[in-house]
Amino acid sequence: MEKKDSQTATYAPKKPFAMFDGTCPQCRSGNMFKYSSMKISKFDEMHTHCPNCNLRFEVEPGFWYGAMFMSYGFTILLLIVMGFSIFYLFNDPSVMYYIVPITVISILVVPFNFRISRSVYLHLFGFIKYKPELNKKIK
Numbered sequence: 114m115e116k117k118d119s120q121t122a123t124y125a126p127k128k129p130f131a132m133f134d135g136t137c138p139q140c141r142s143g144n145m146f147k148y149s150s151m152k153i154s155k156f157d158e159m160h161t162h163c164p165n166c167n168l169r170f171e172v173e174p175g176f177w178y179g180a181m182f183m184s185y186g187f188t189i190l191l192l193i194v195m196g197f198s199i200f201y202l203f204n205d206p207s208v209m210y211y212i213v214p215i216t217v218i219s220i221l222v223v224p225f226n227f228r229i230s231r232s233v234y235l236h237l238f239g240f241i242k243y244k245p246e247l248n249k250k251i252k
């Protein structure tokens with residue numbers, strides 16, 4: 114059994130986990146969003162600056178327009194995966210068996226899609242360097 118020393122162990126979240134969690138790309142501990150994605154009326158409300166390291170999330174004016182293309186890509190990916198799944202699982206049913214579930218699920222994933230698109234876009238195209246010394250969980 115591997116022995117772990119809790120005194121020297123550090124918690125450094127990897128980039129994909131930080132993207133999925135919606136945490137700041139610079140410190141990876143401050144939340145980008147004010148509320149949980151389950152809070153349907155406020156899922157899109159973001160902090161303007163990181164609550165932990167004060168990084169401005171909208172790195173330039175109009176930065177979030179790029180996230181719309183991310184969102185579009187995720188939606189198309191979902192559409193393709195669901196389309197092929199329905200085709201193979203239900204042996205090519207009529208068109209309504211594609212349209213209804215794909216439309217319903219596309220609407221249901223809007224909060225998740227919105228948030229993951231912004232988070233992924235900021236992490237990949239914000240060109241913000243990770244600074245482990247700012248992560249409050251490592252100290």
Ligand SMILES: [Zn+2]
Nearest residue numbers: 137140163166
């Ligand atoms: Zn931060």
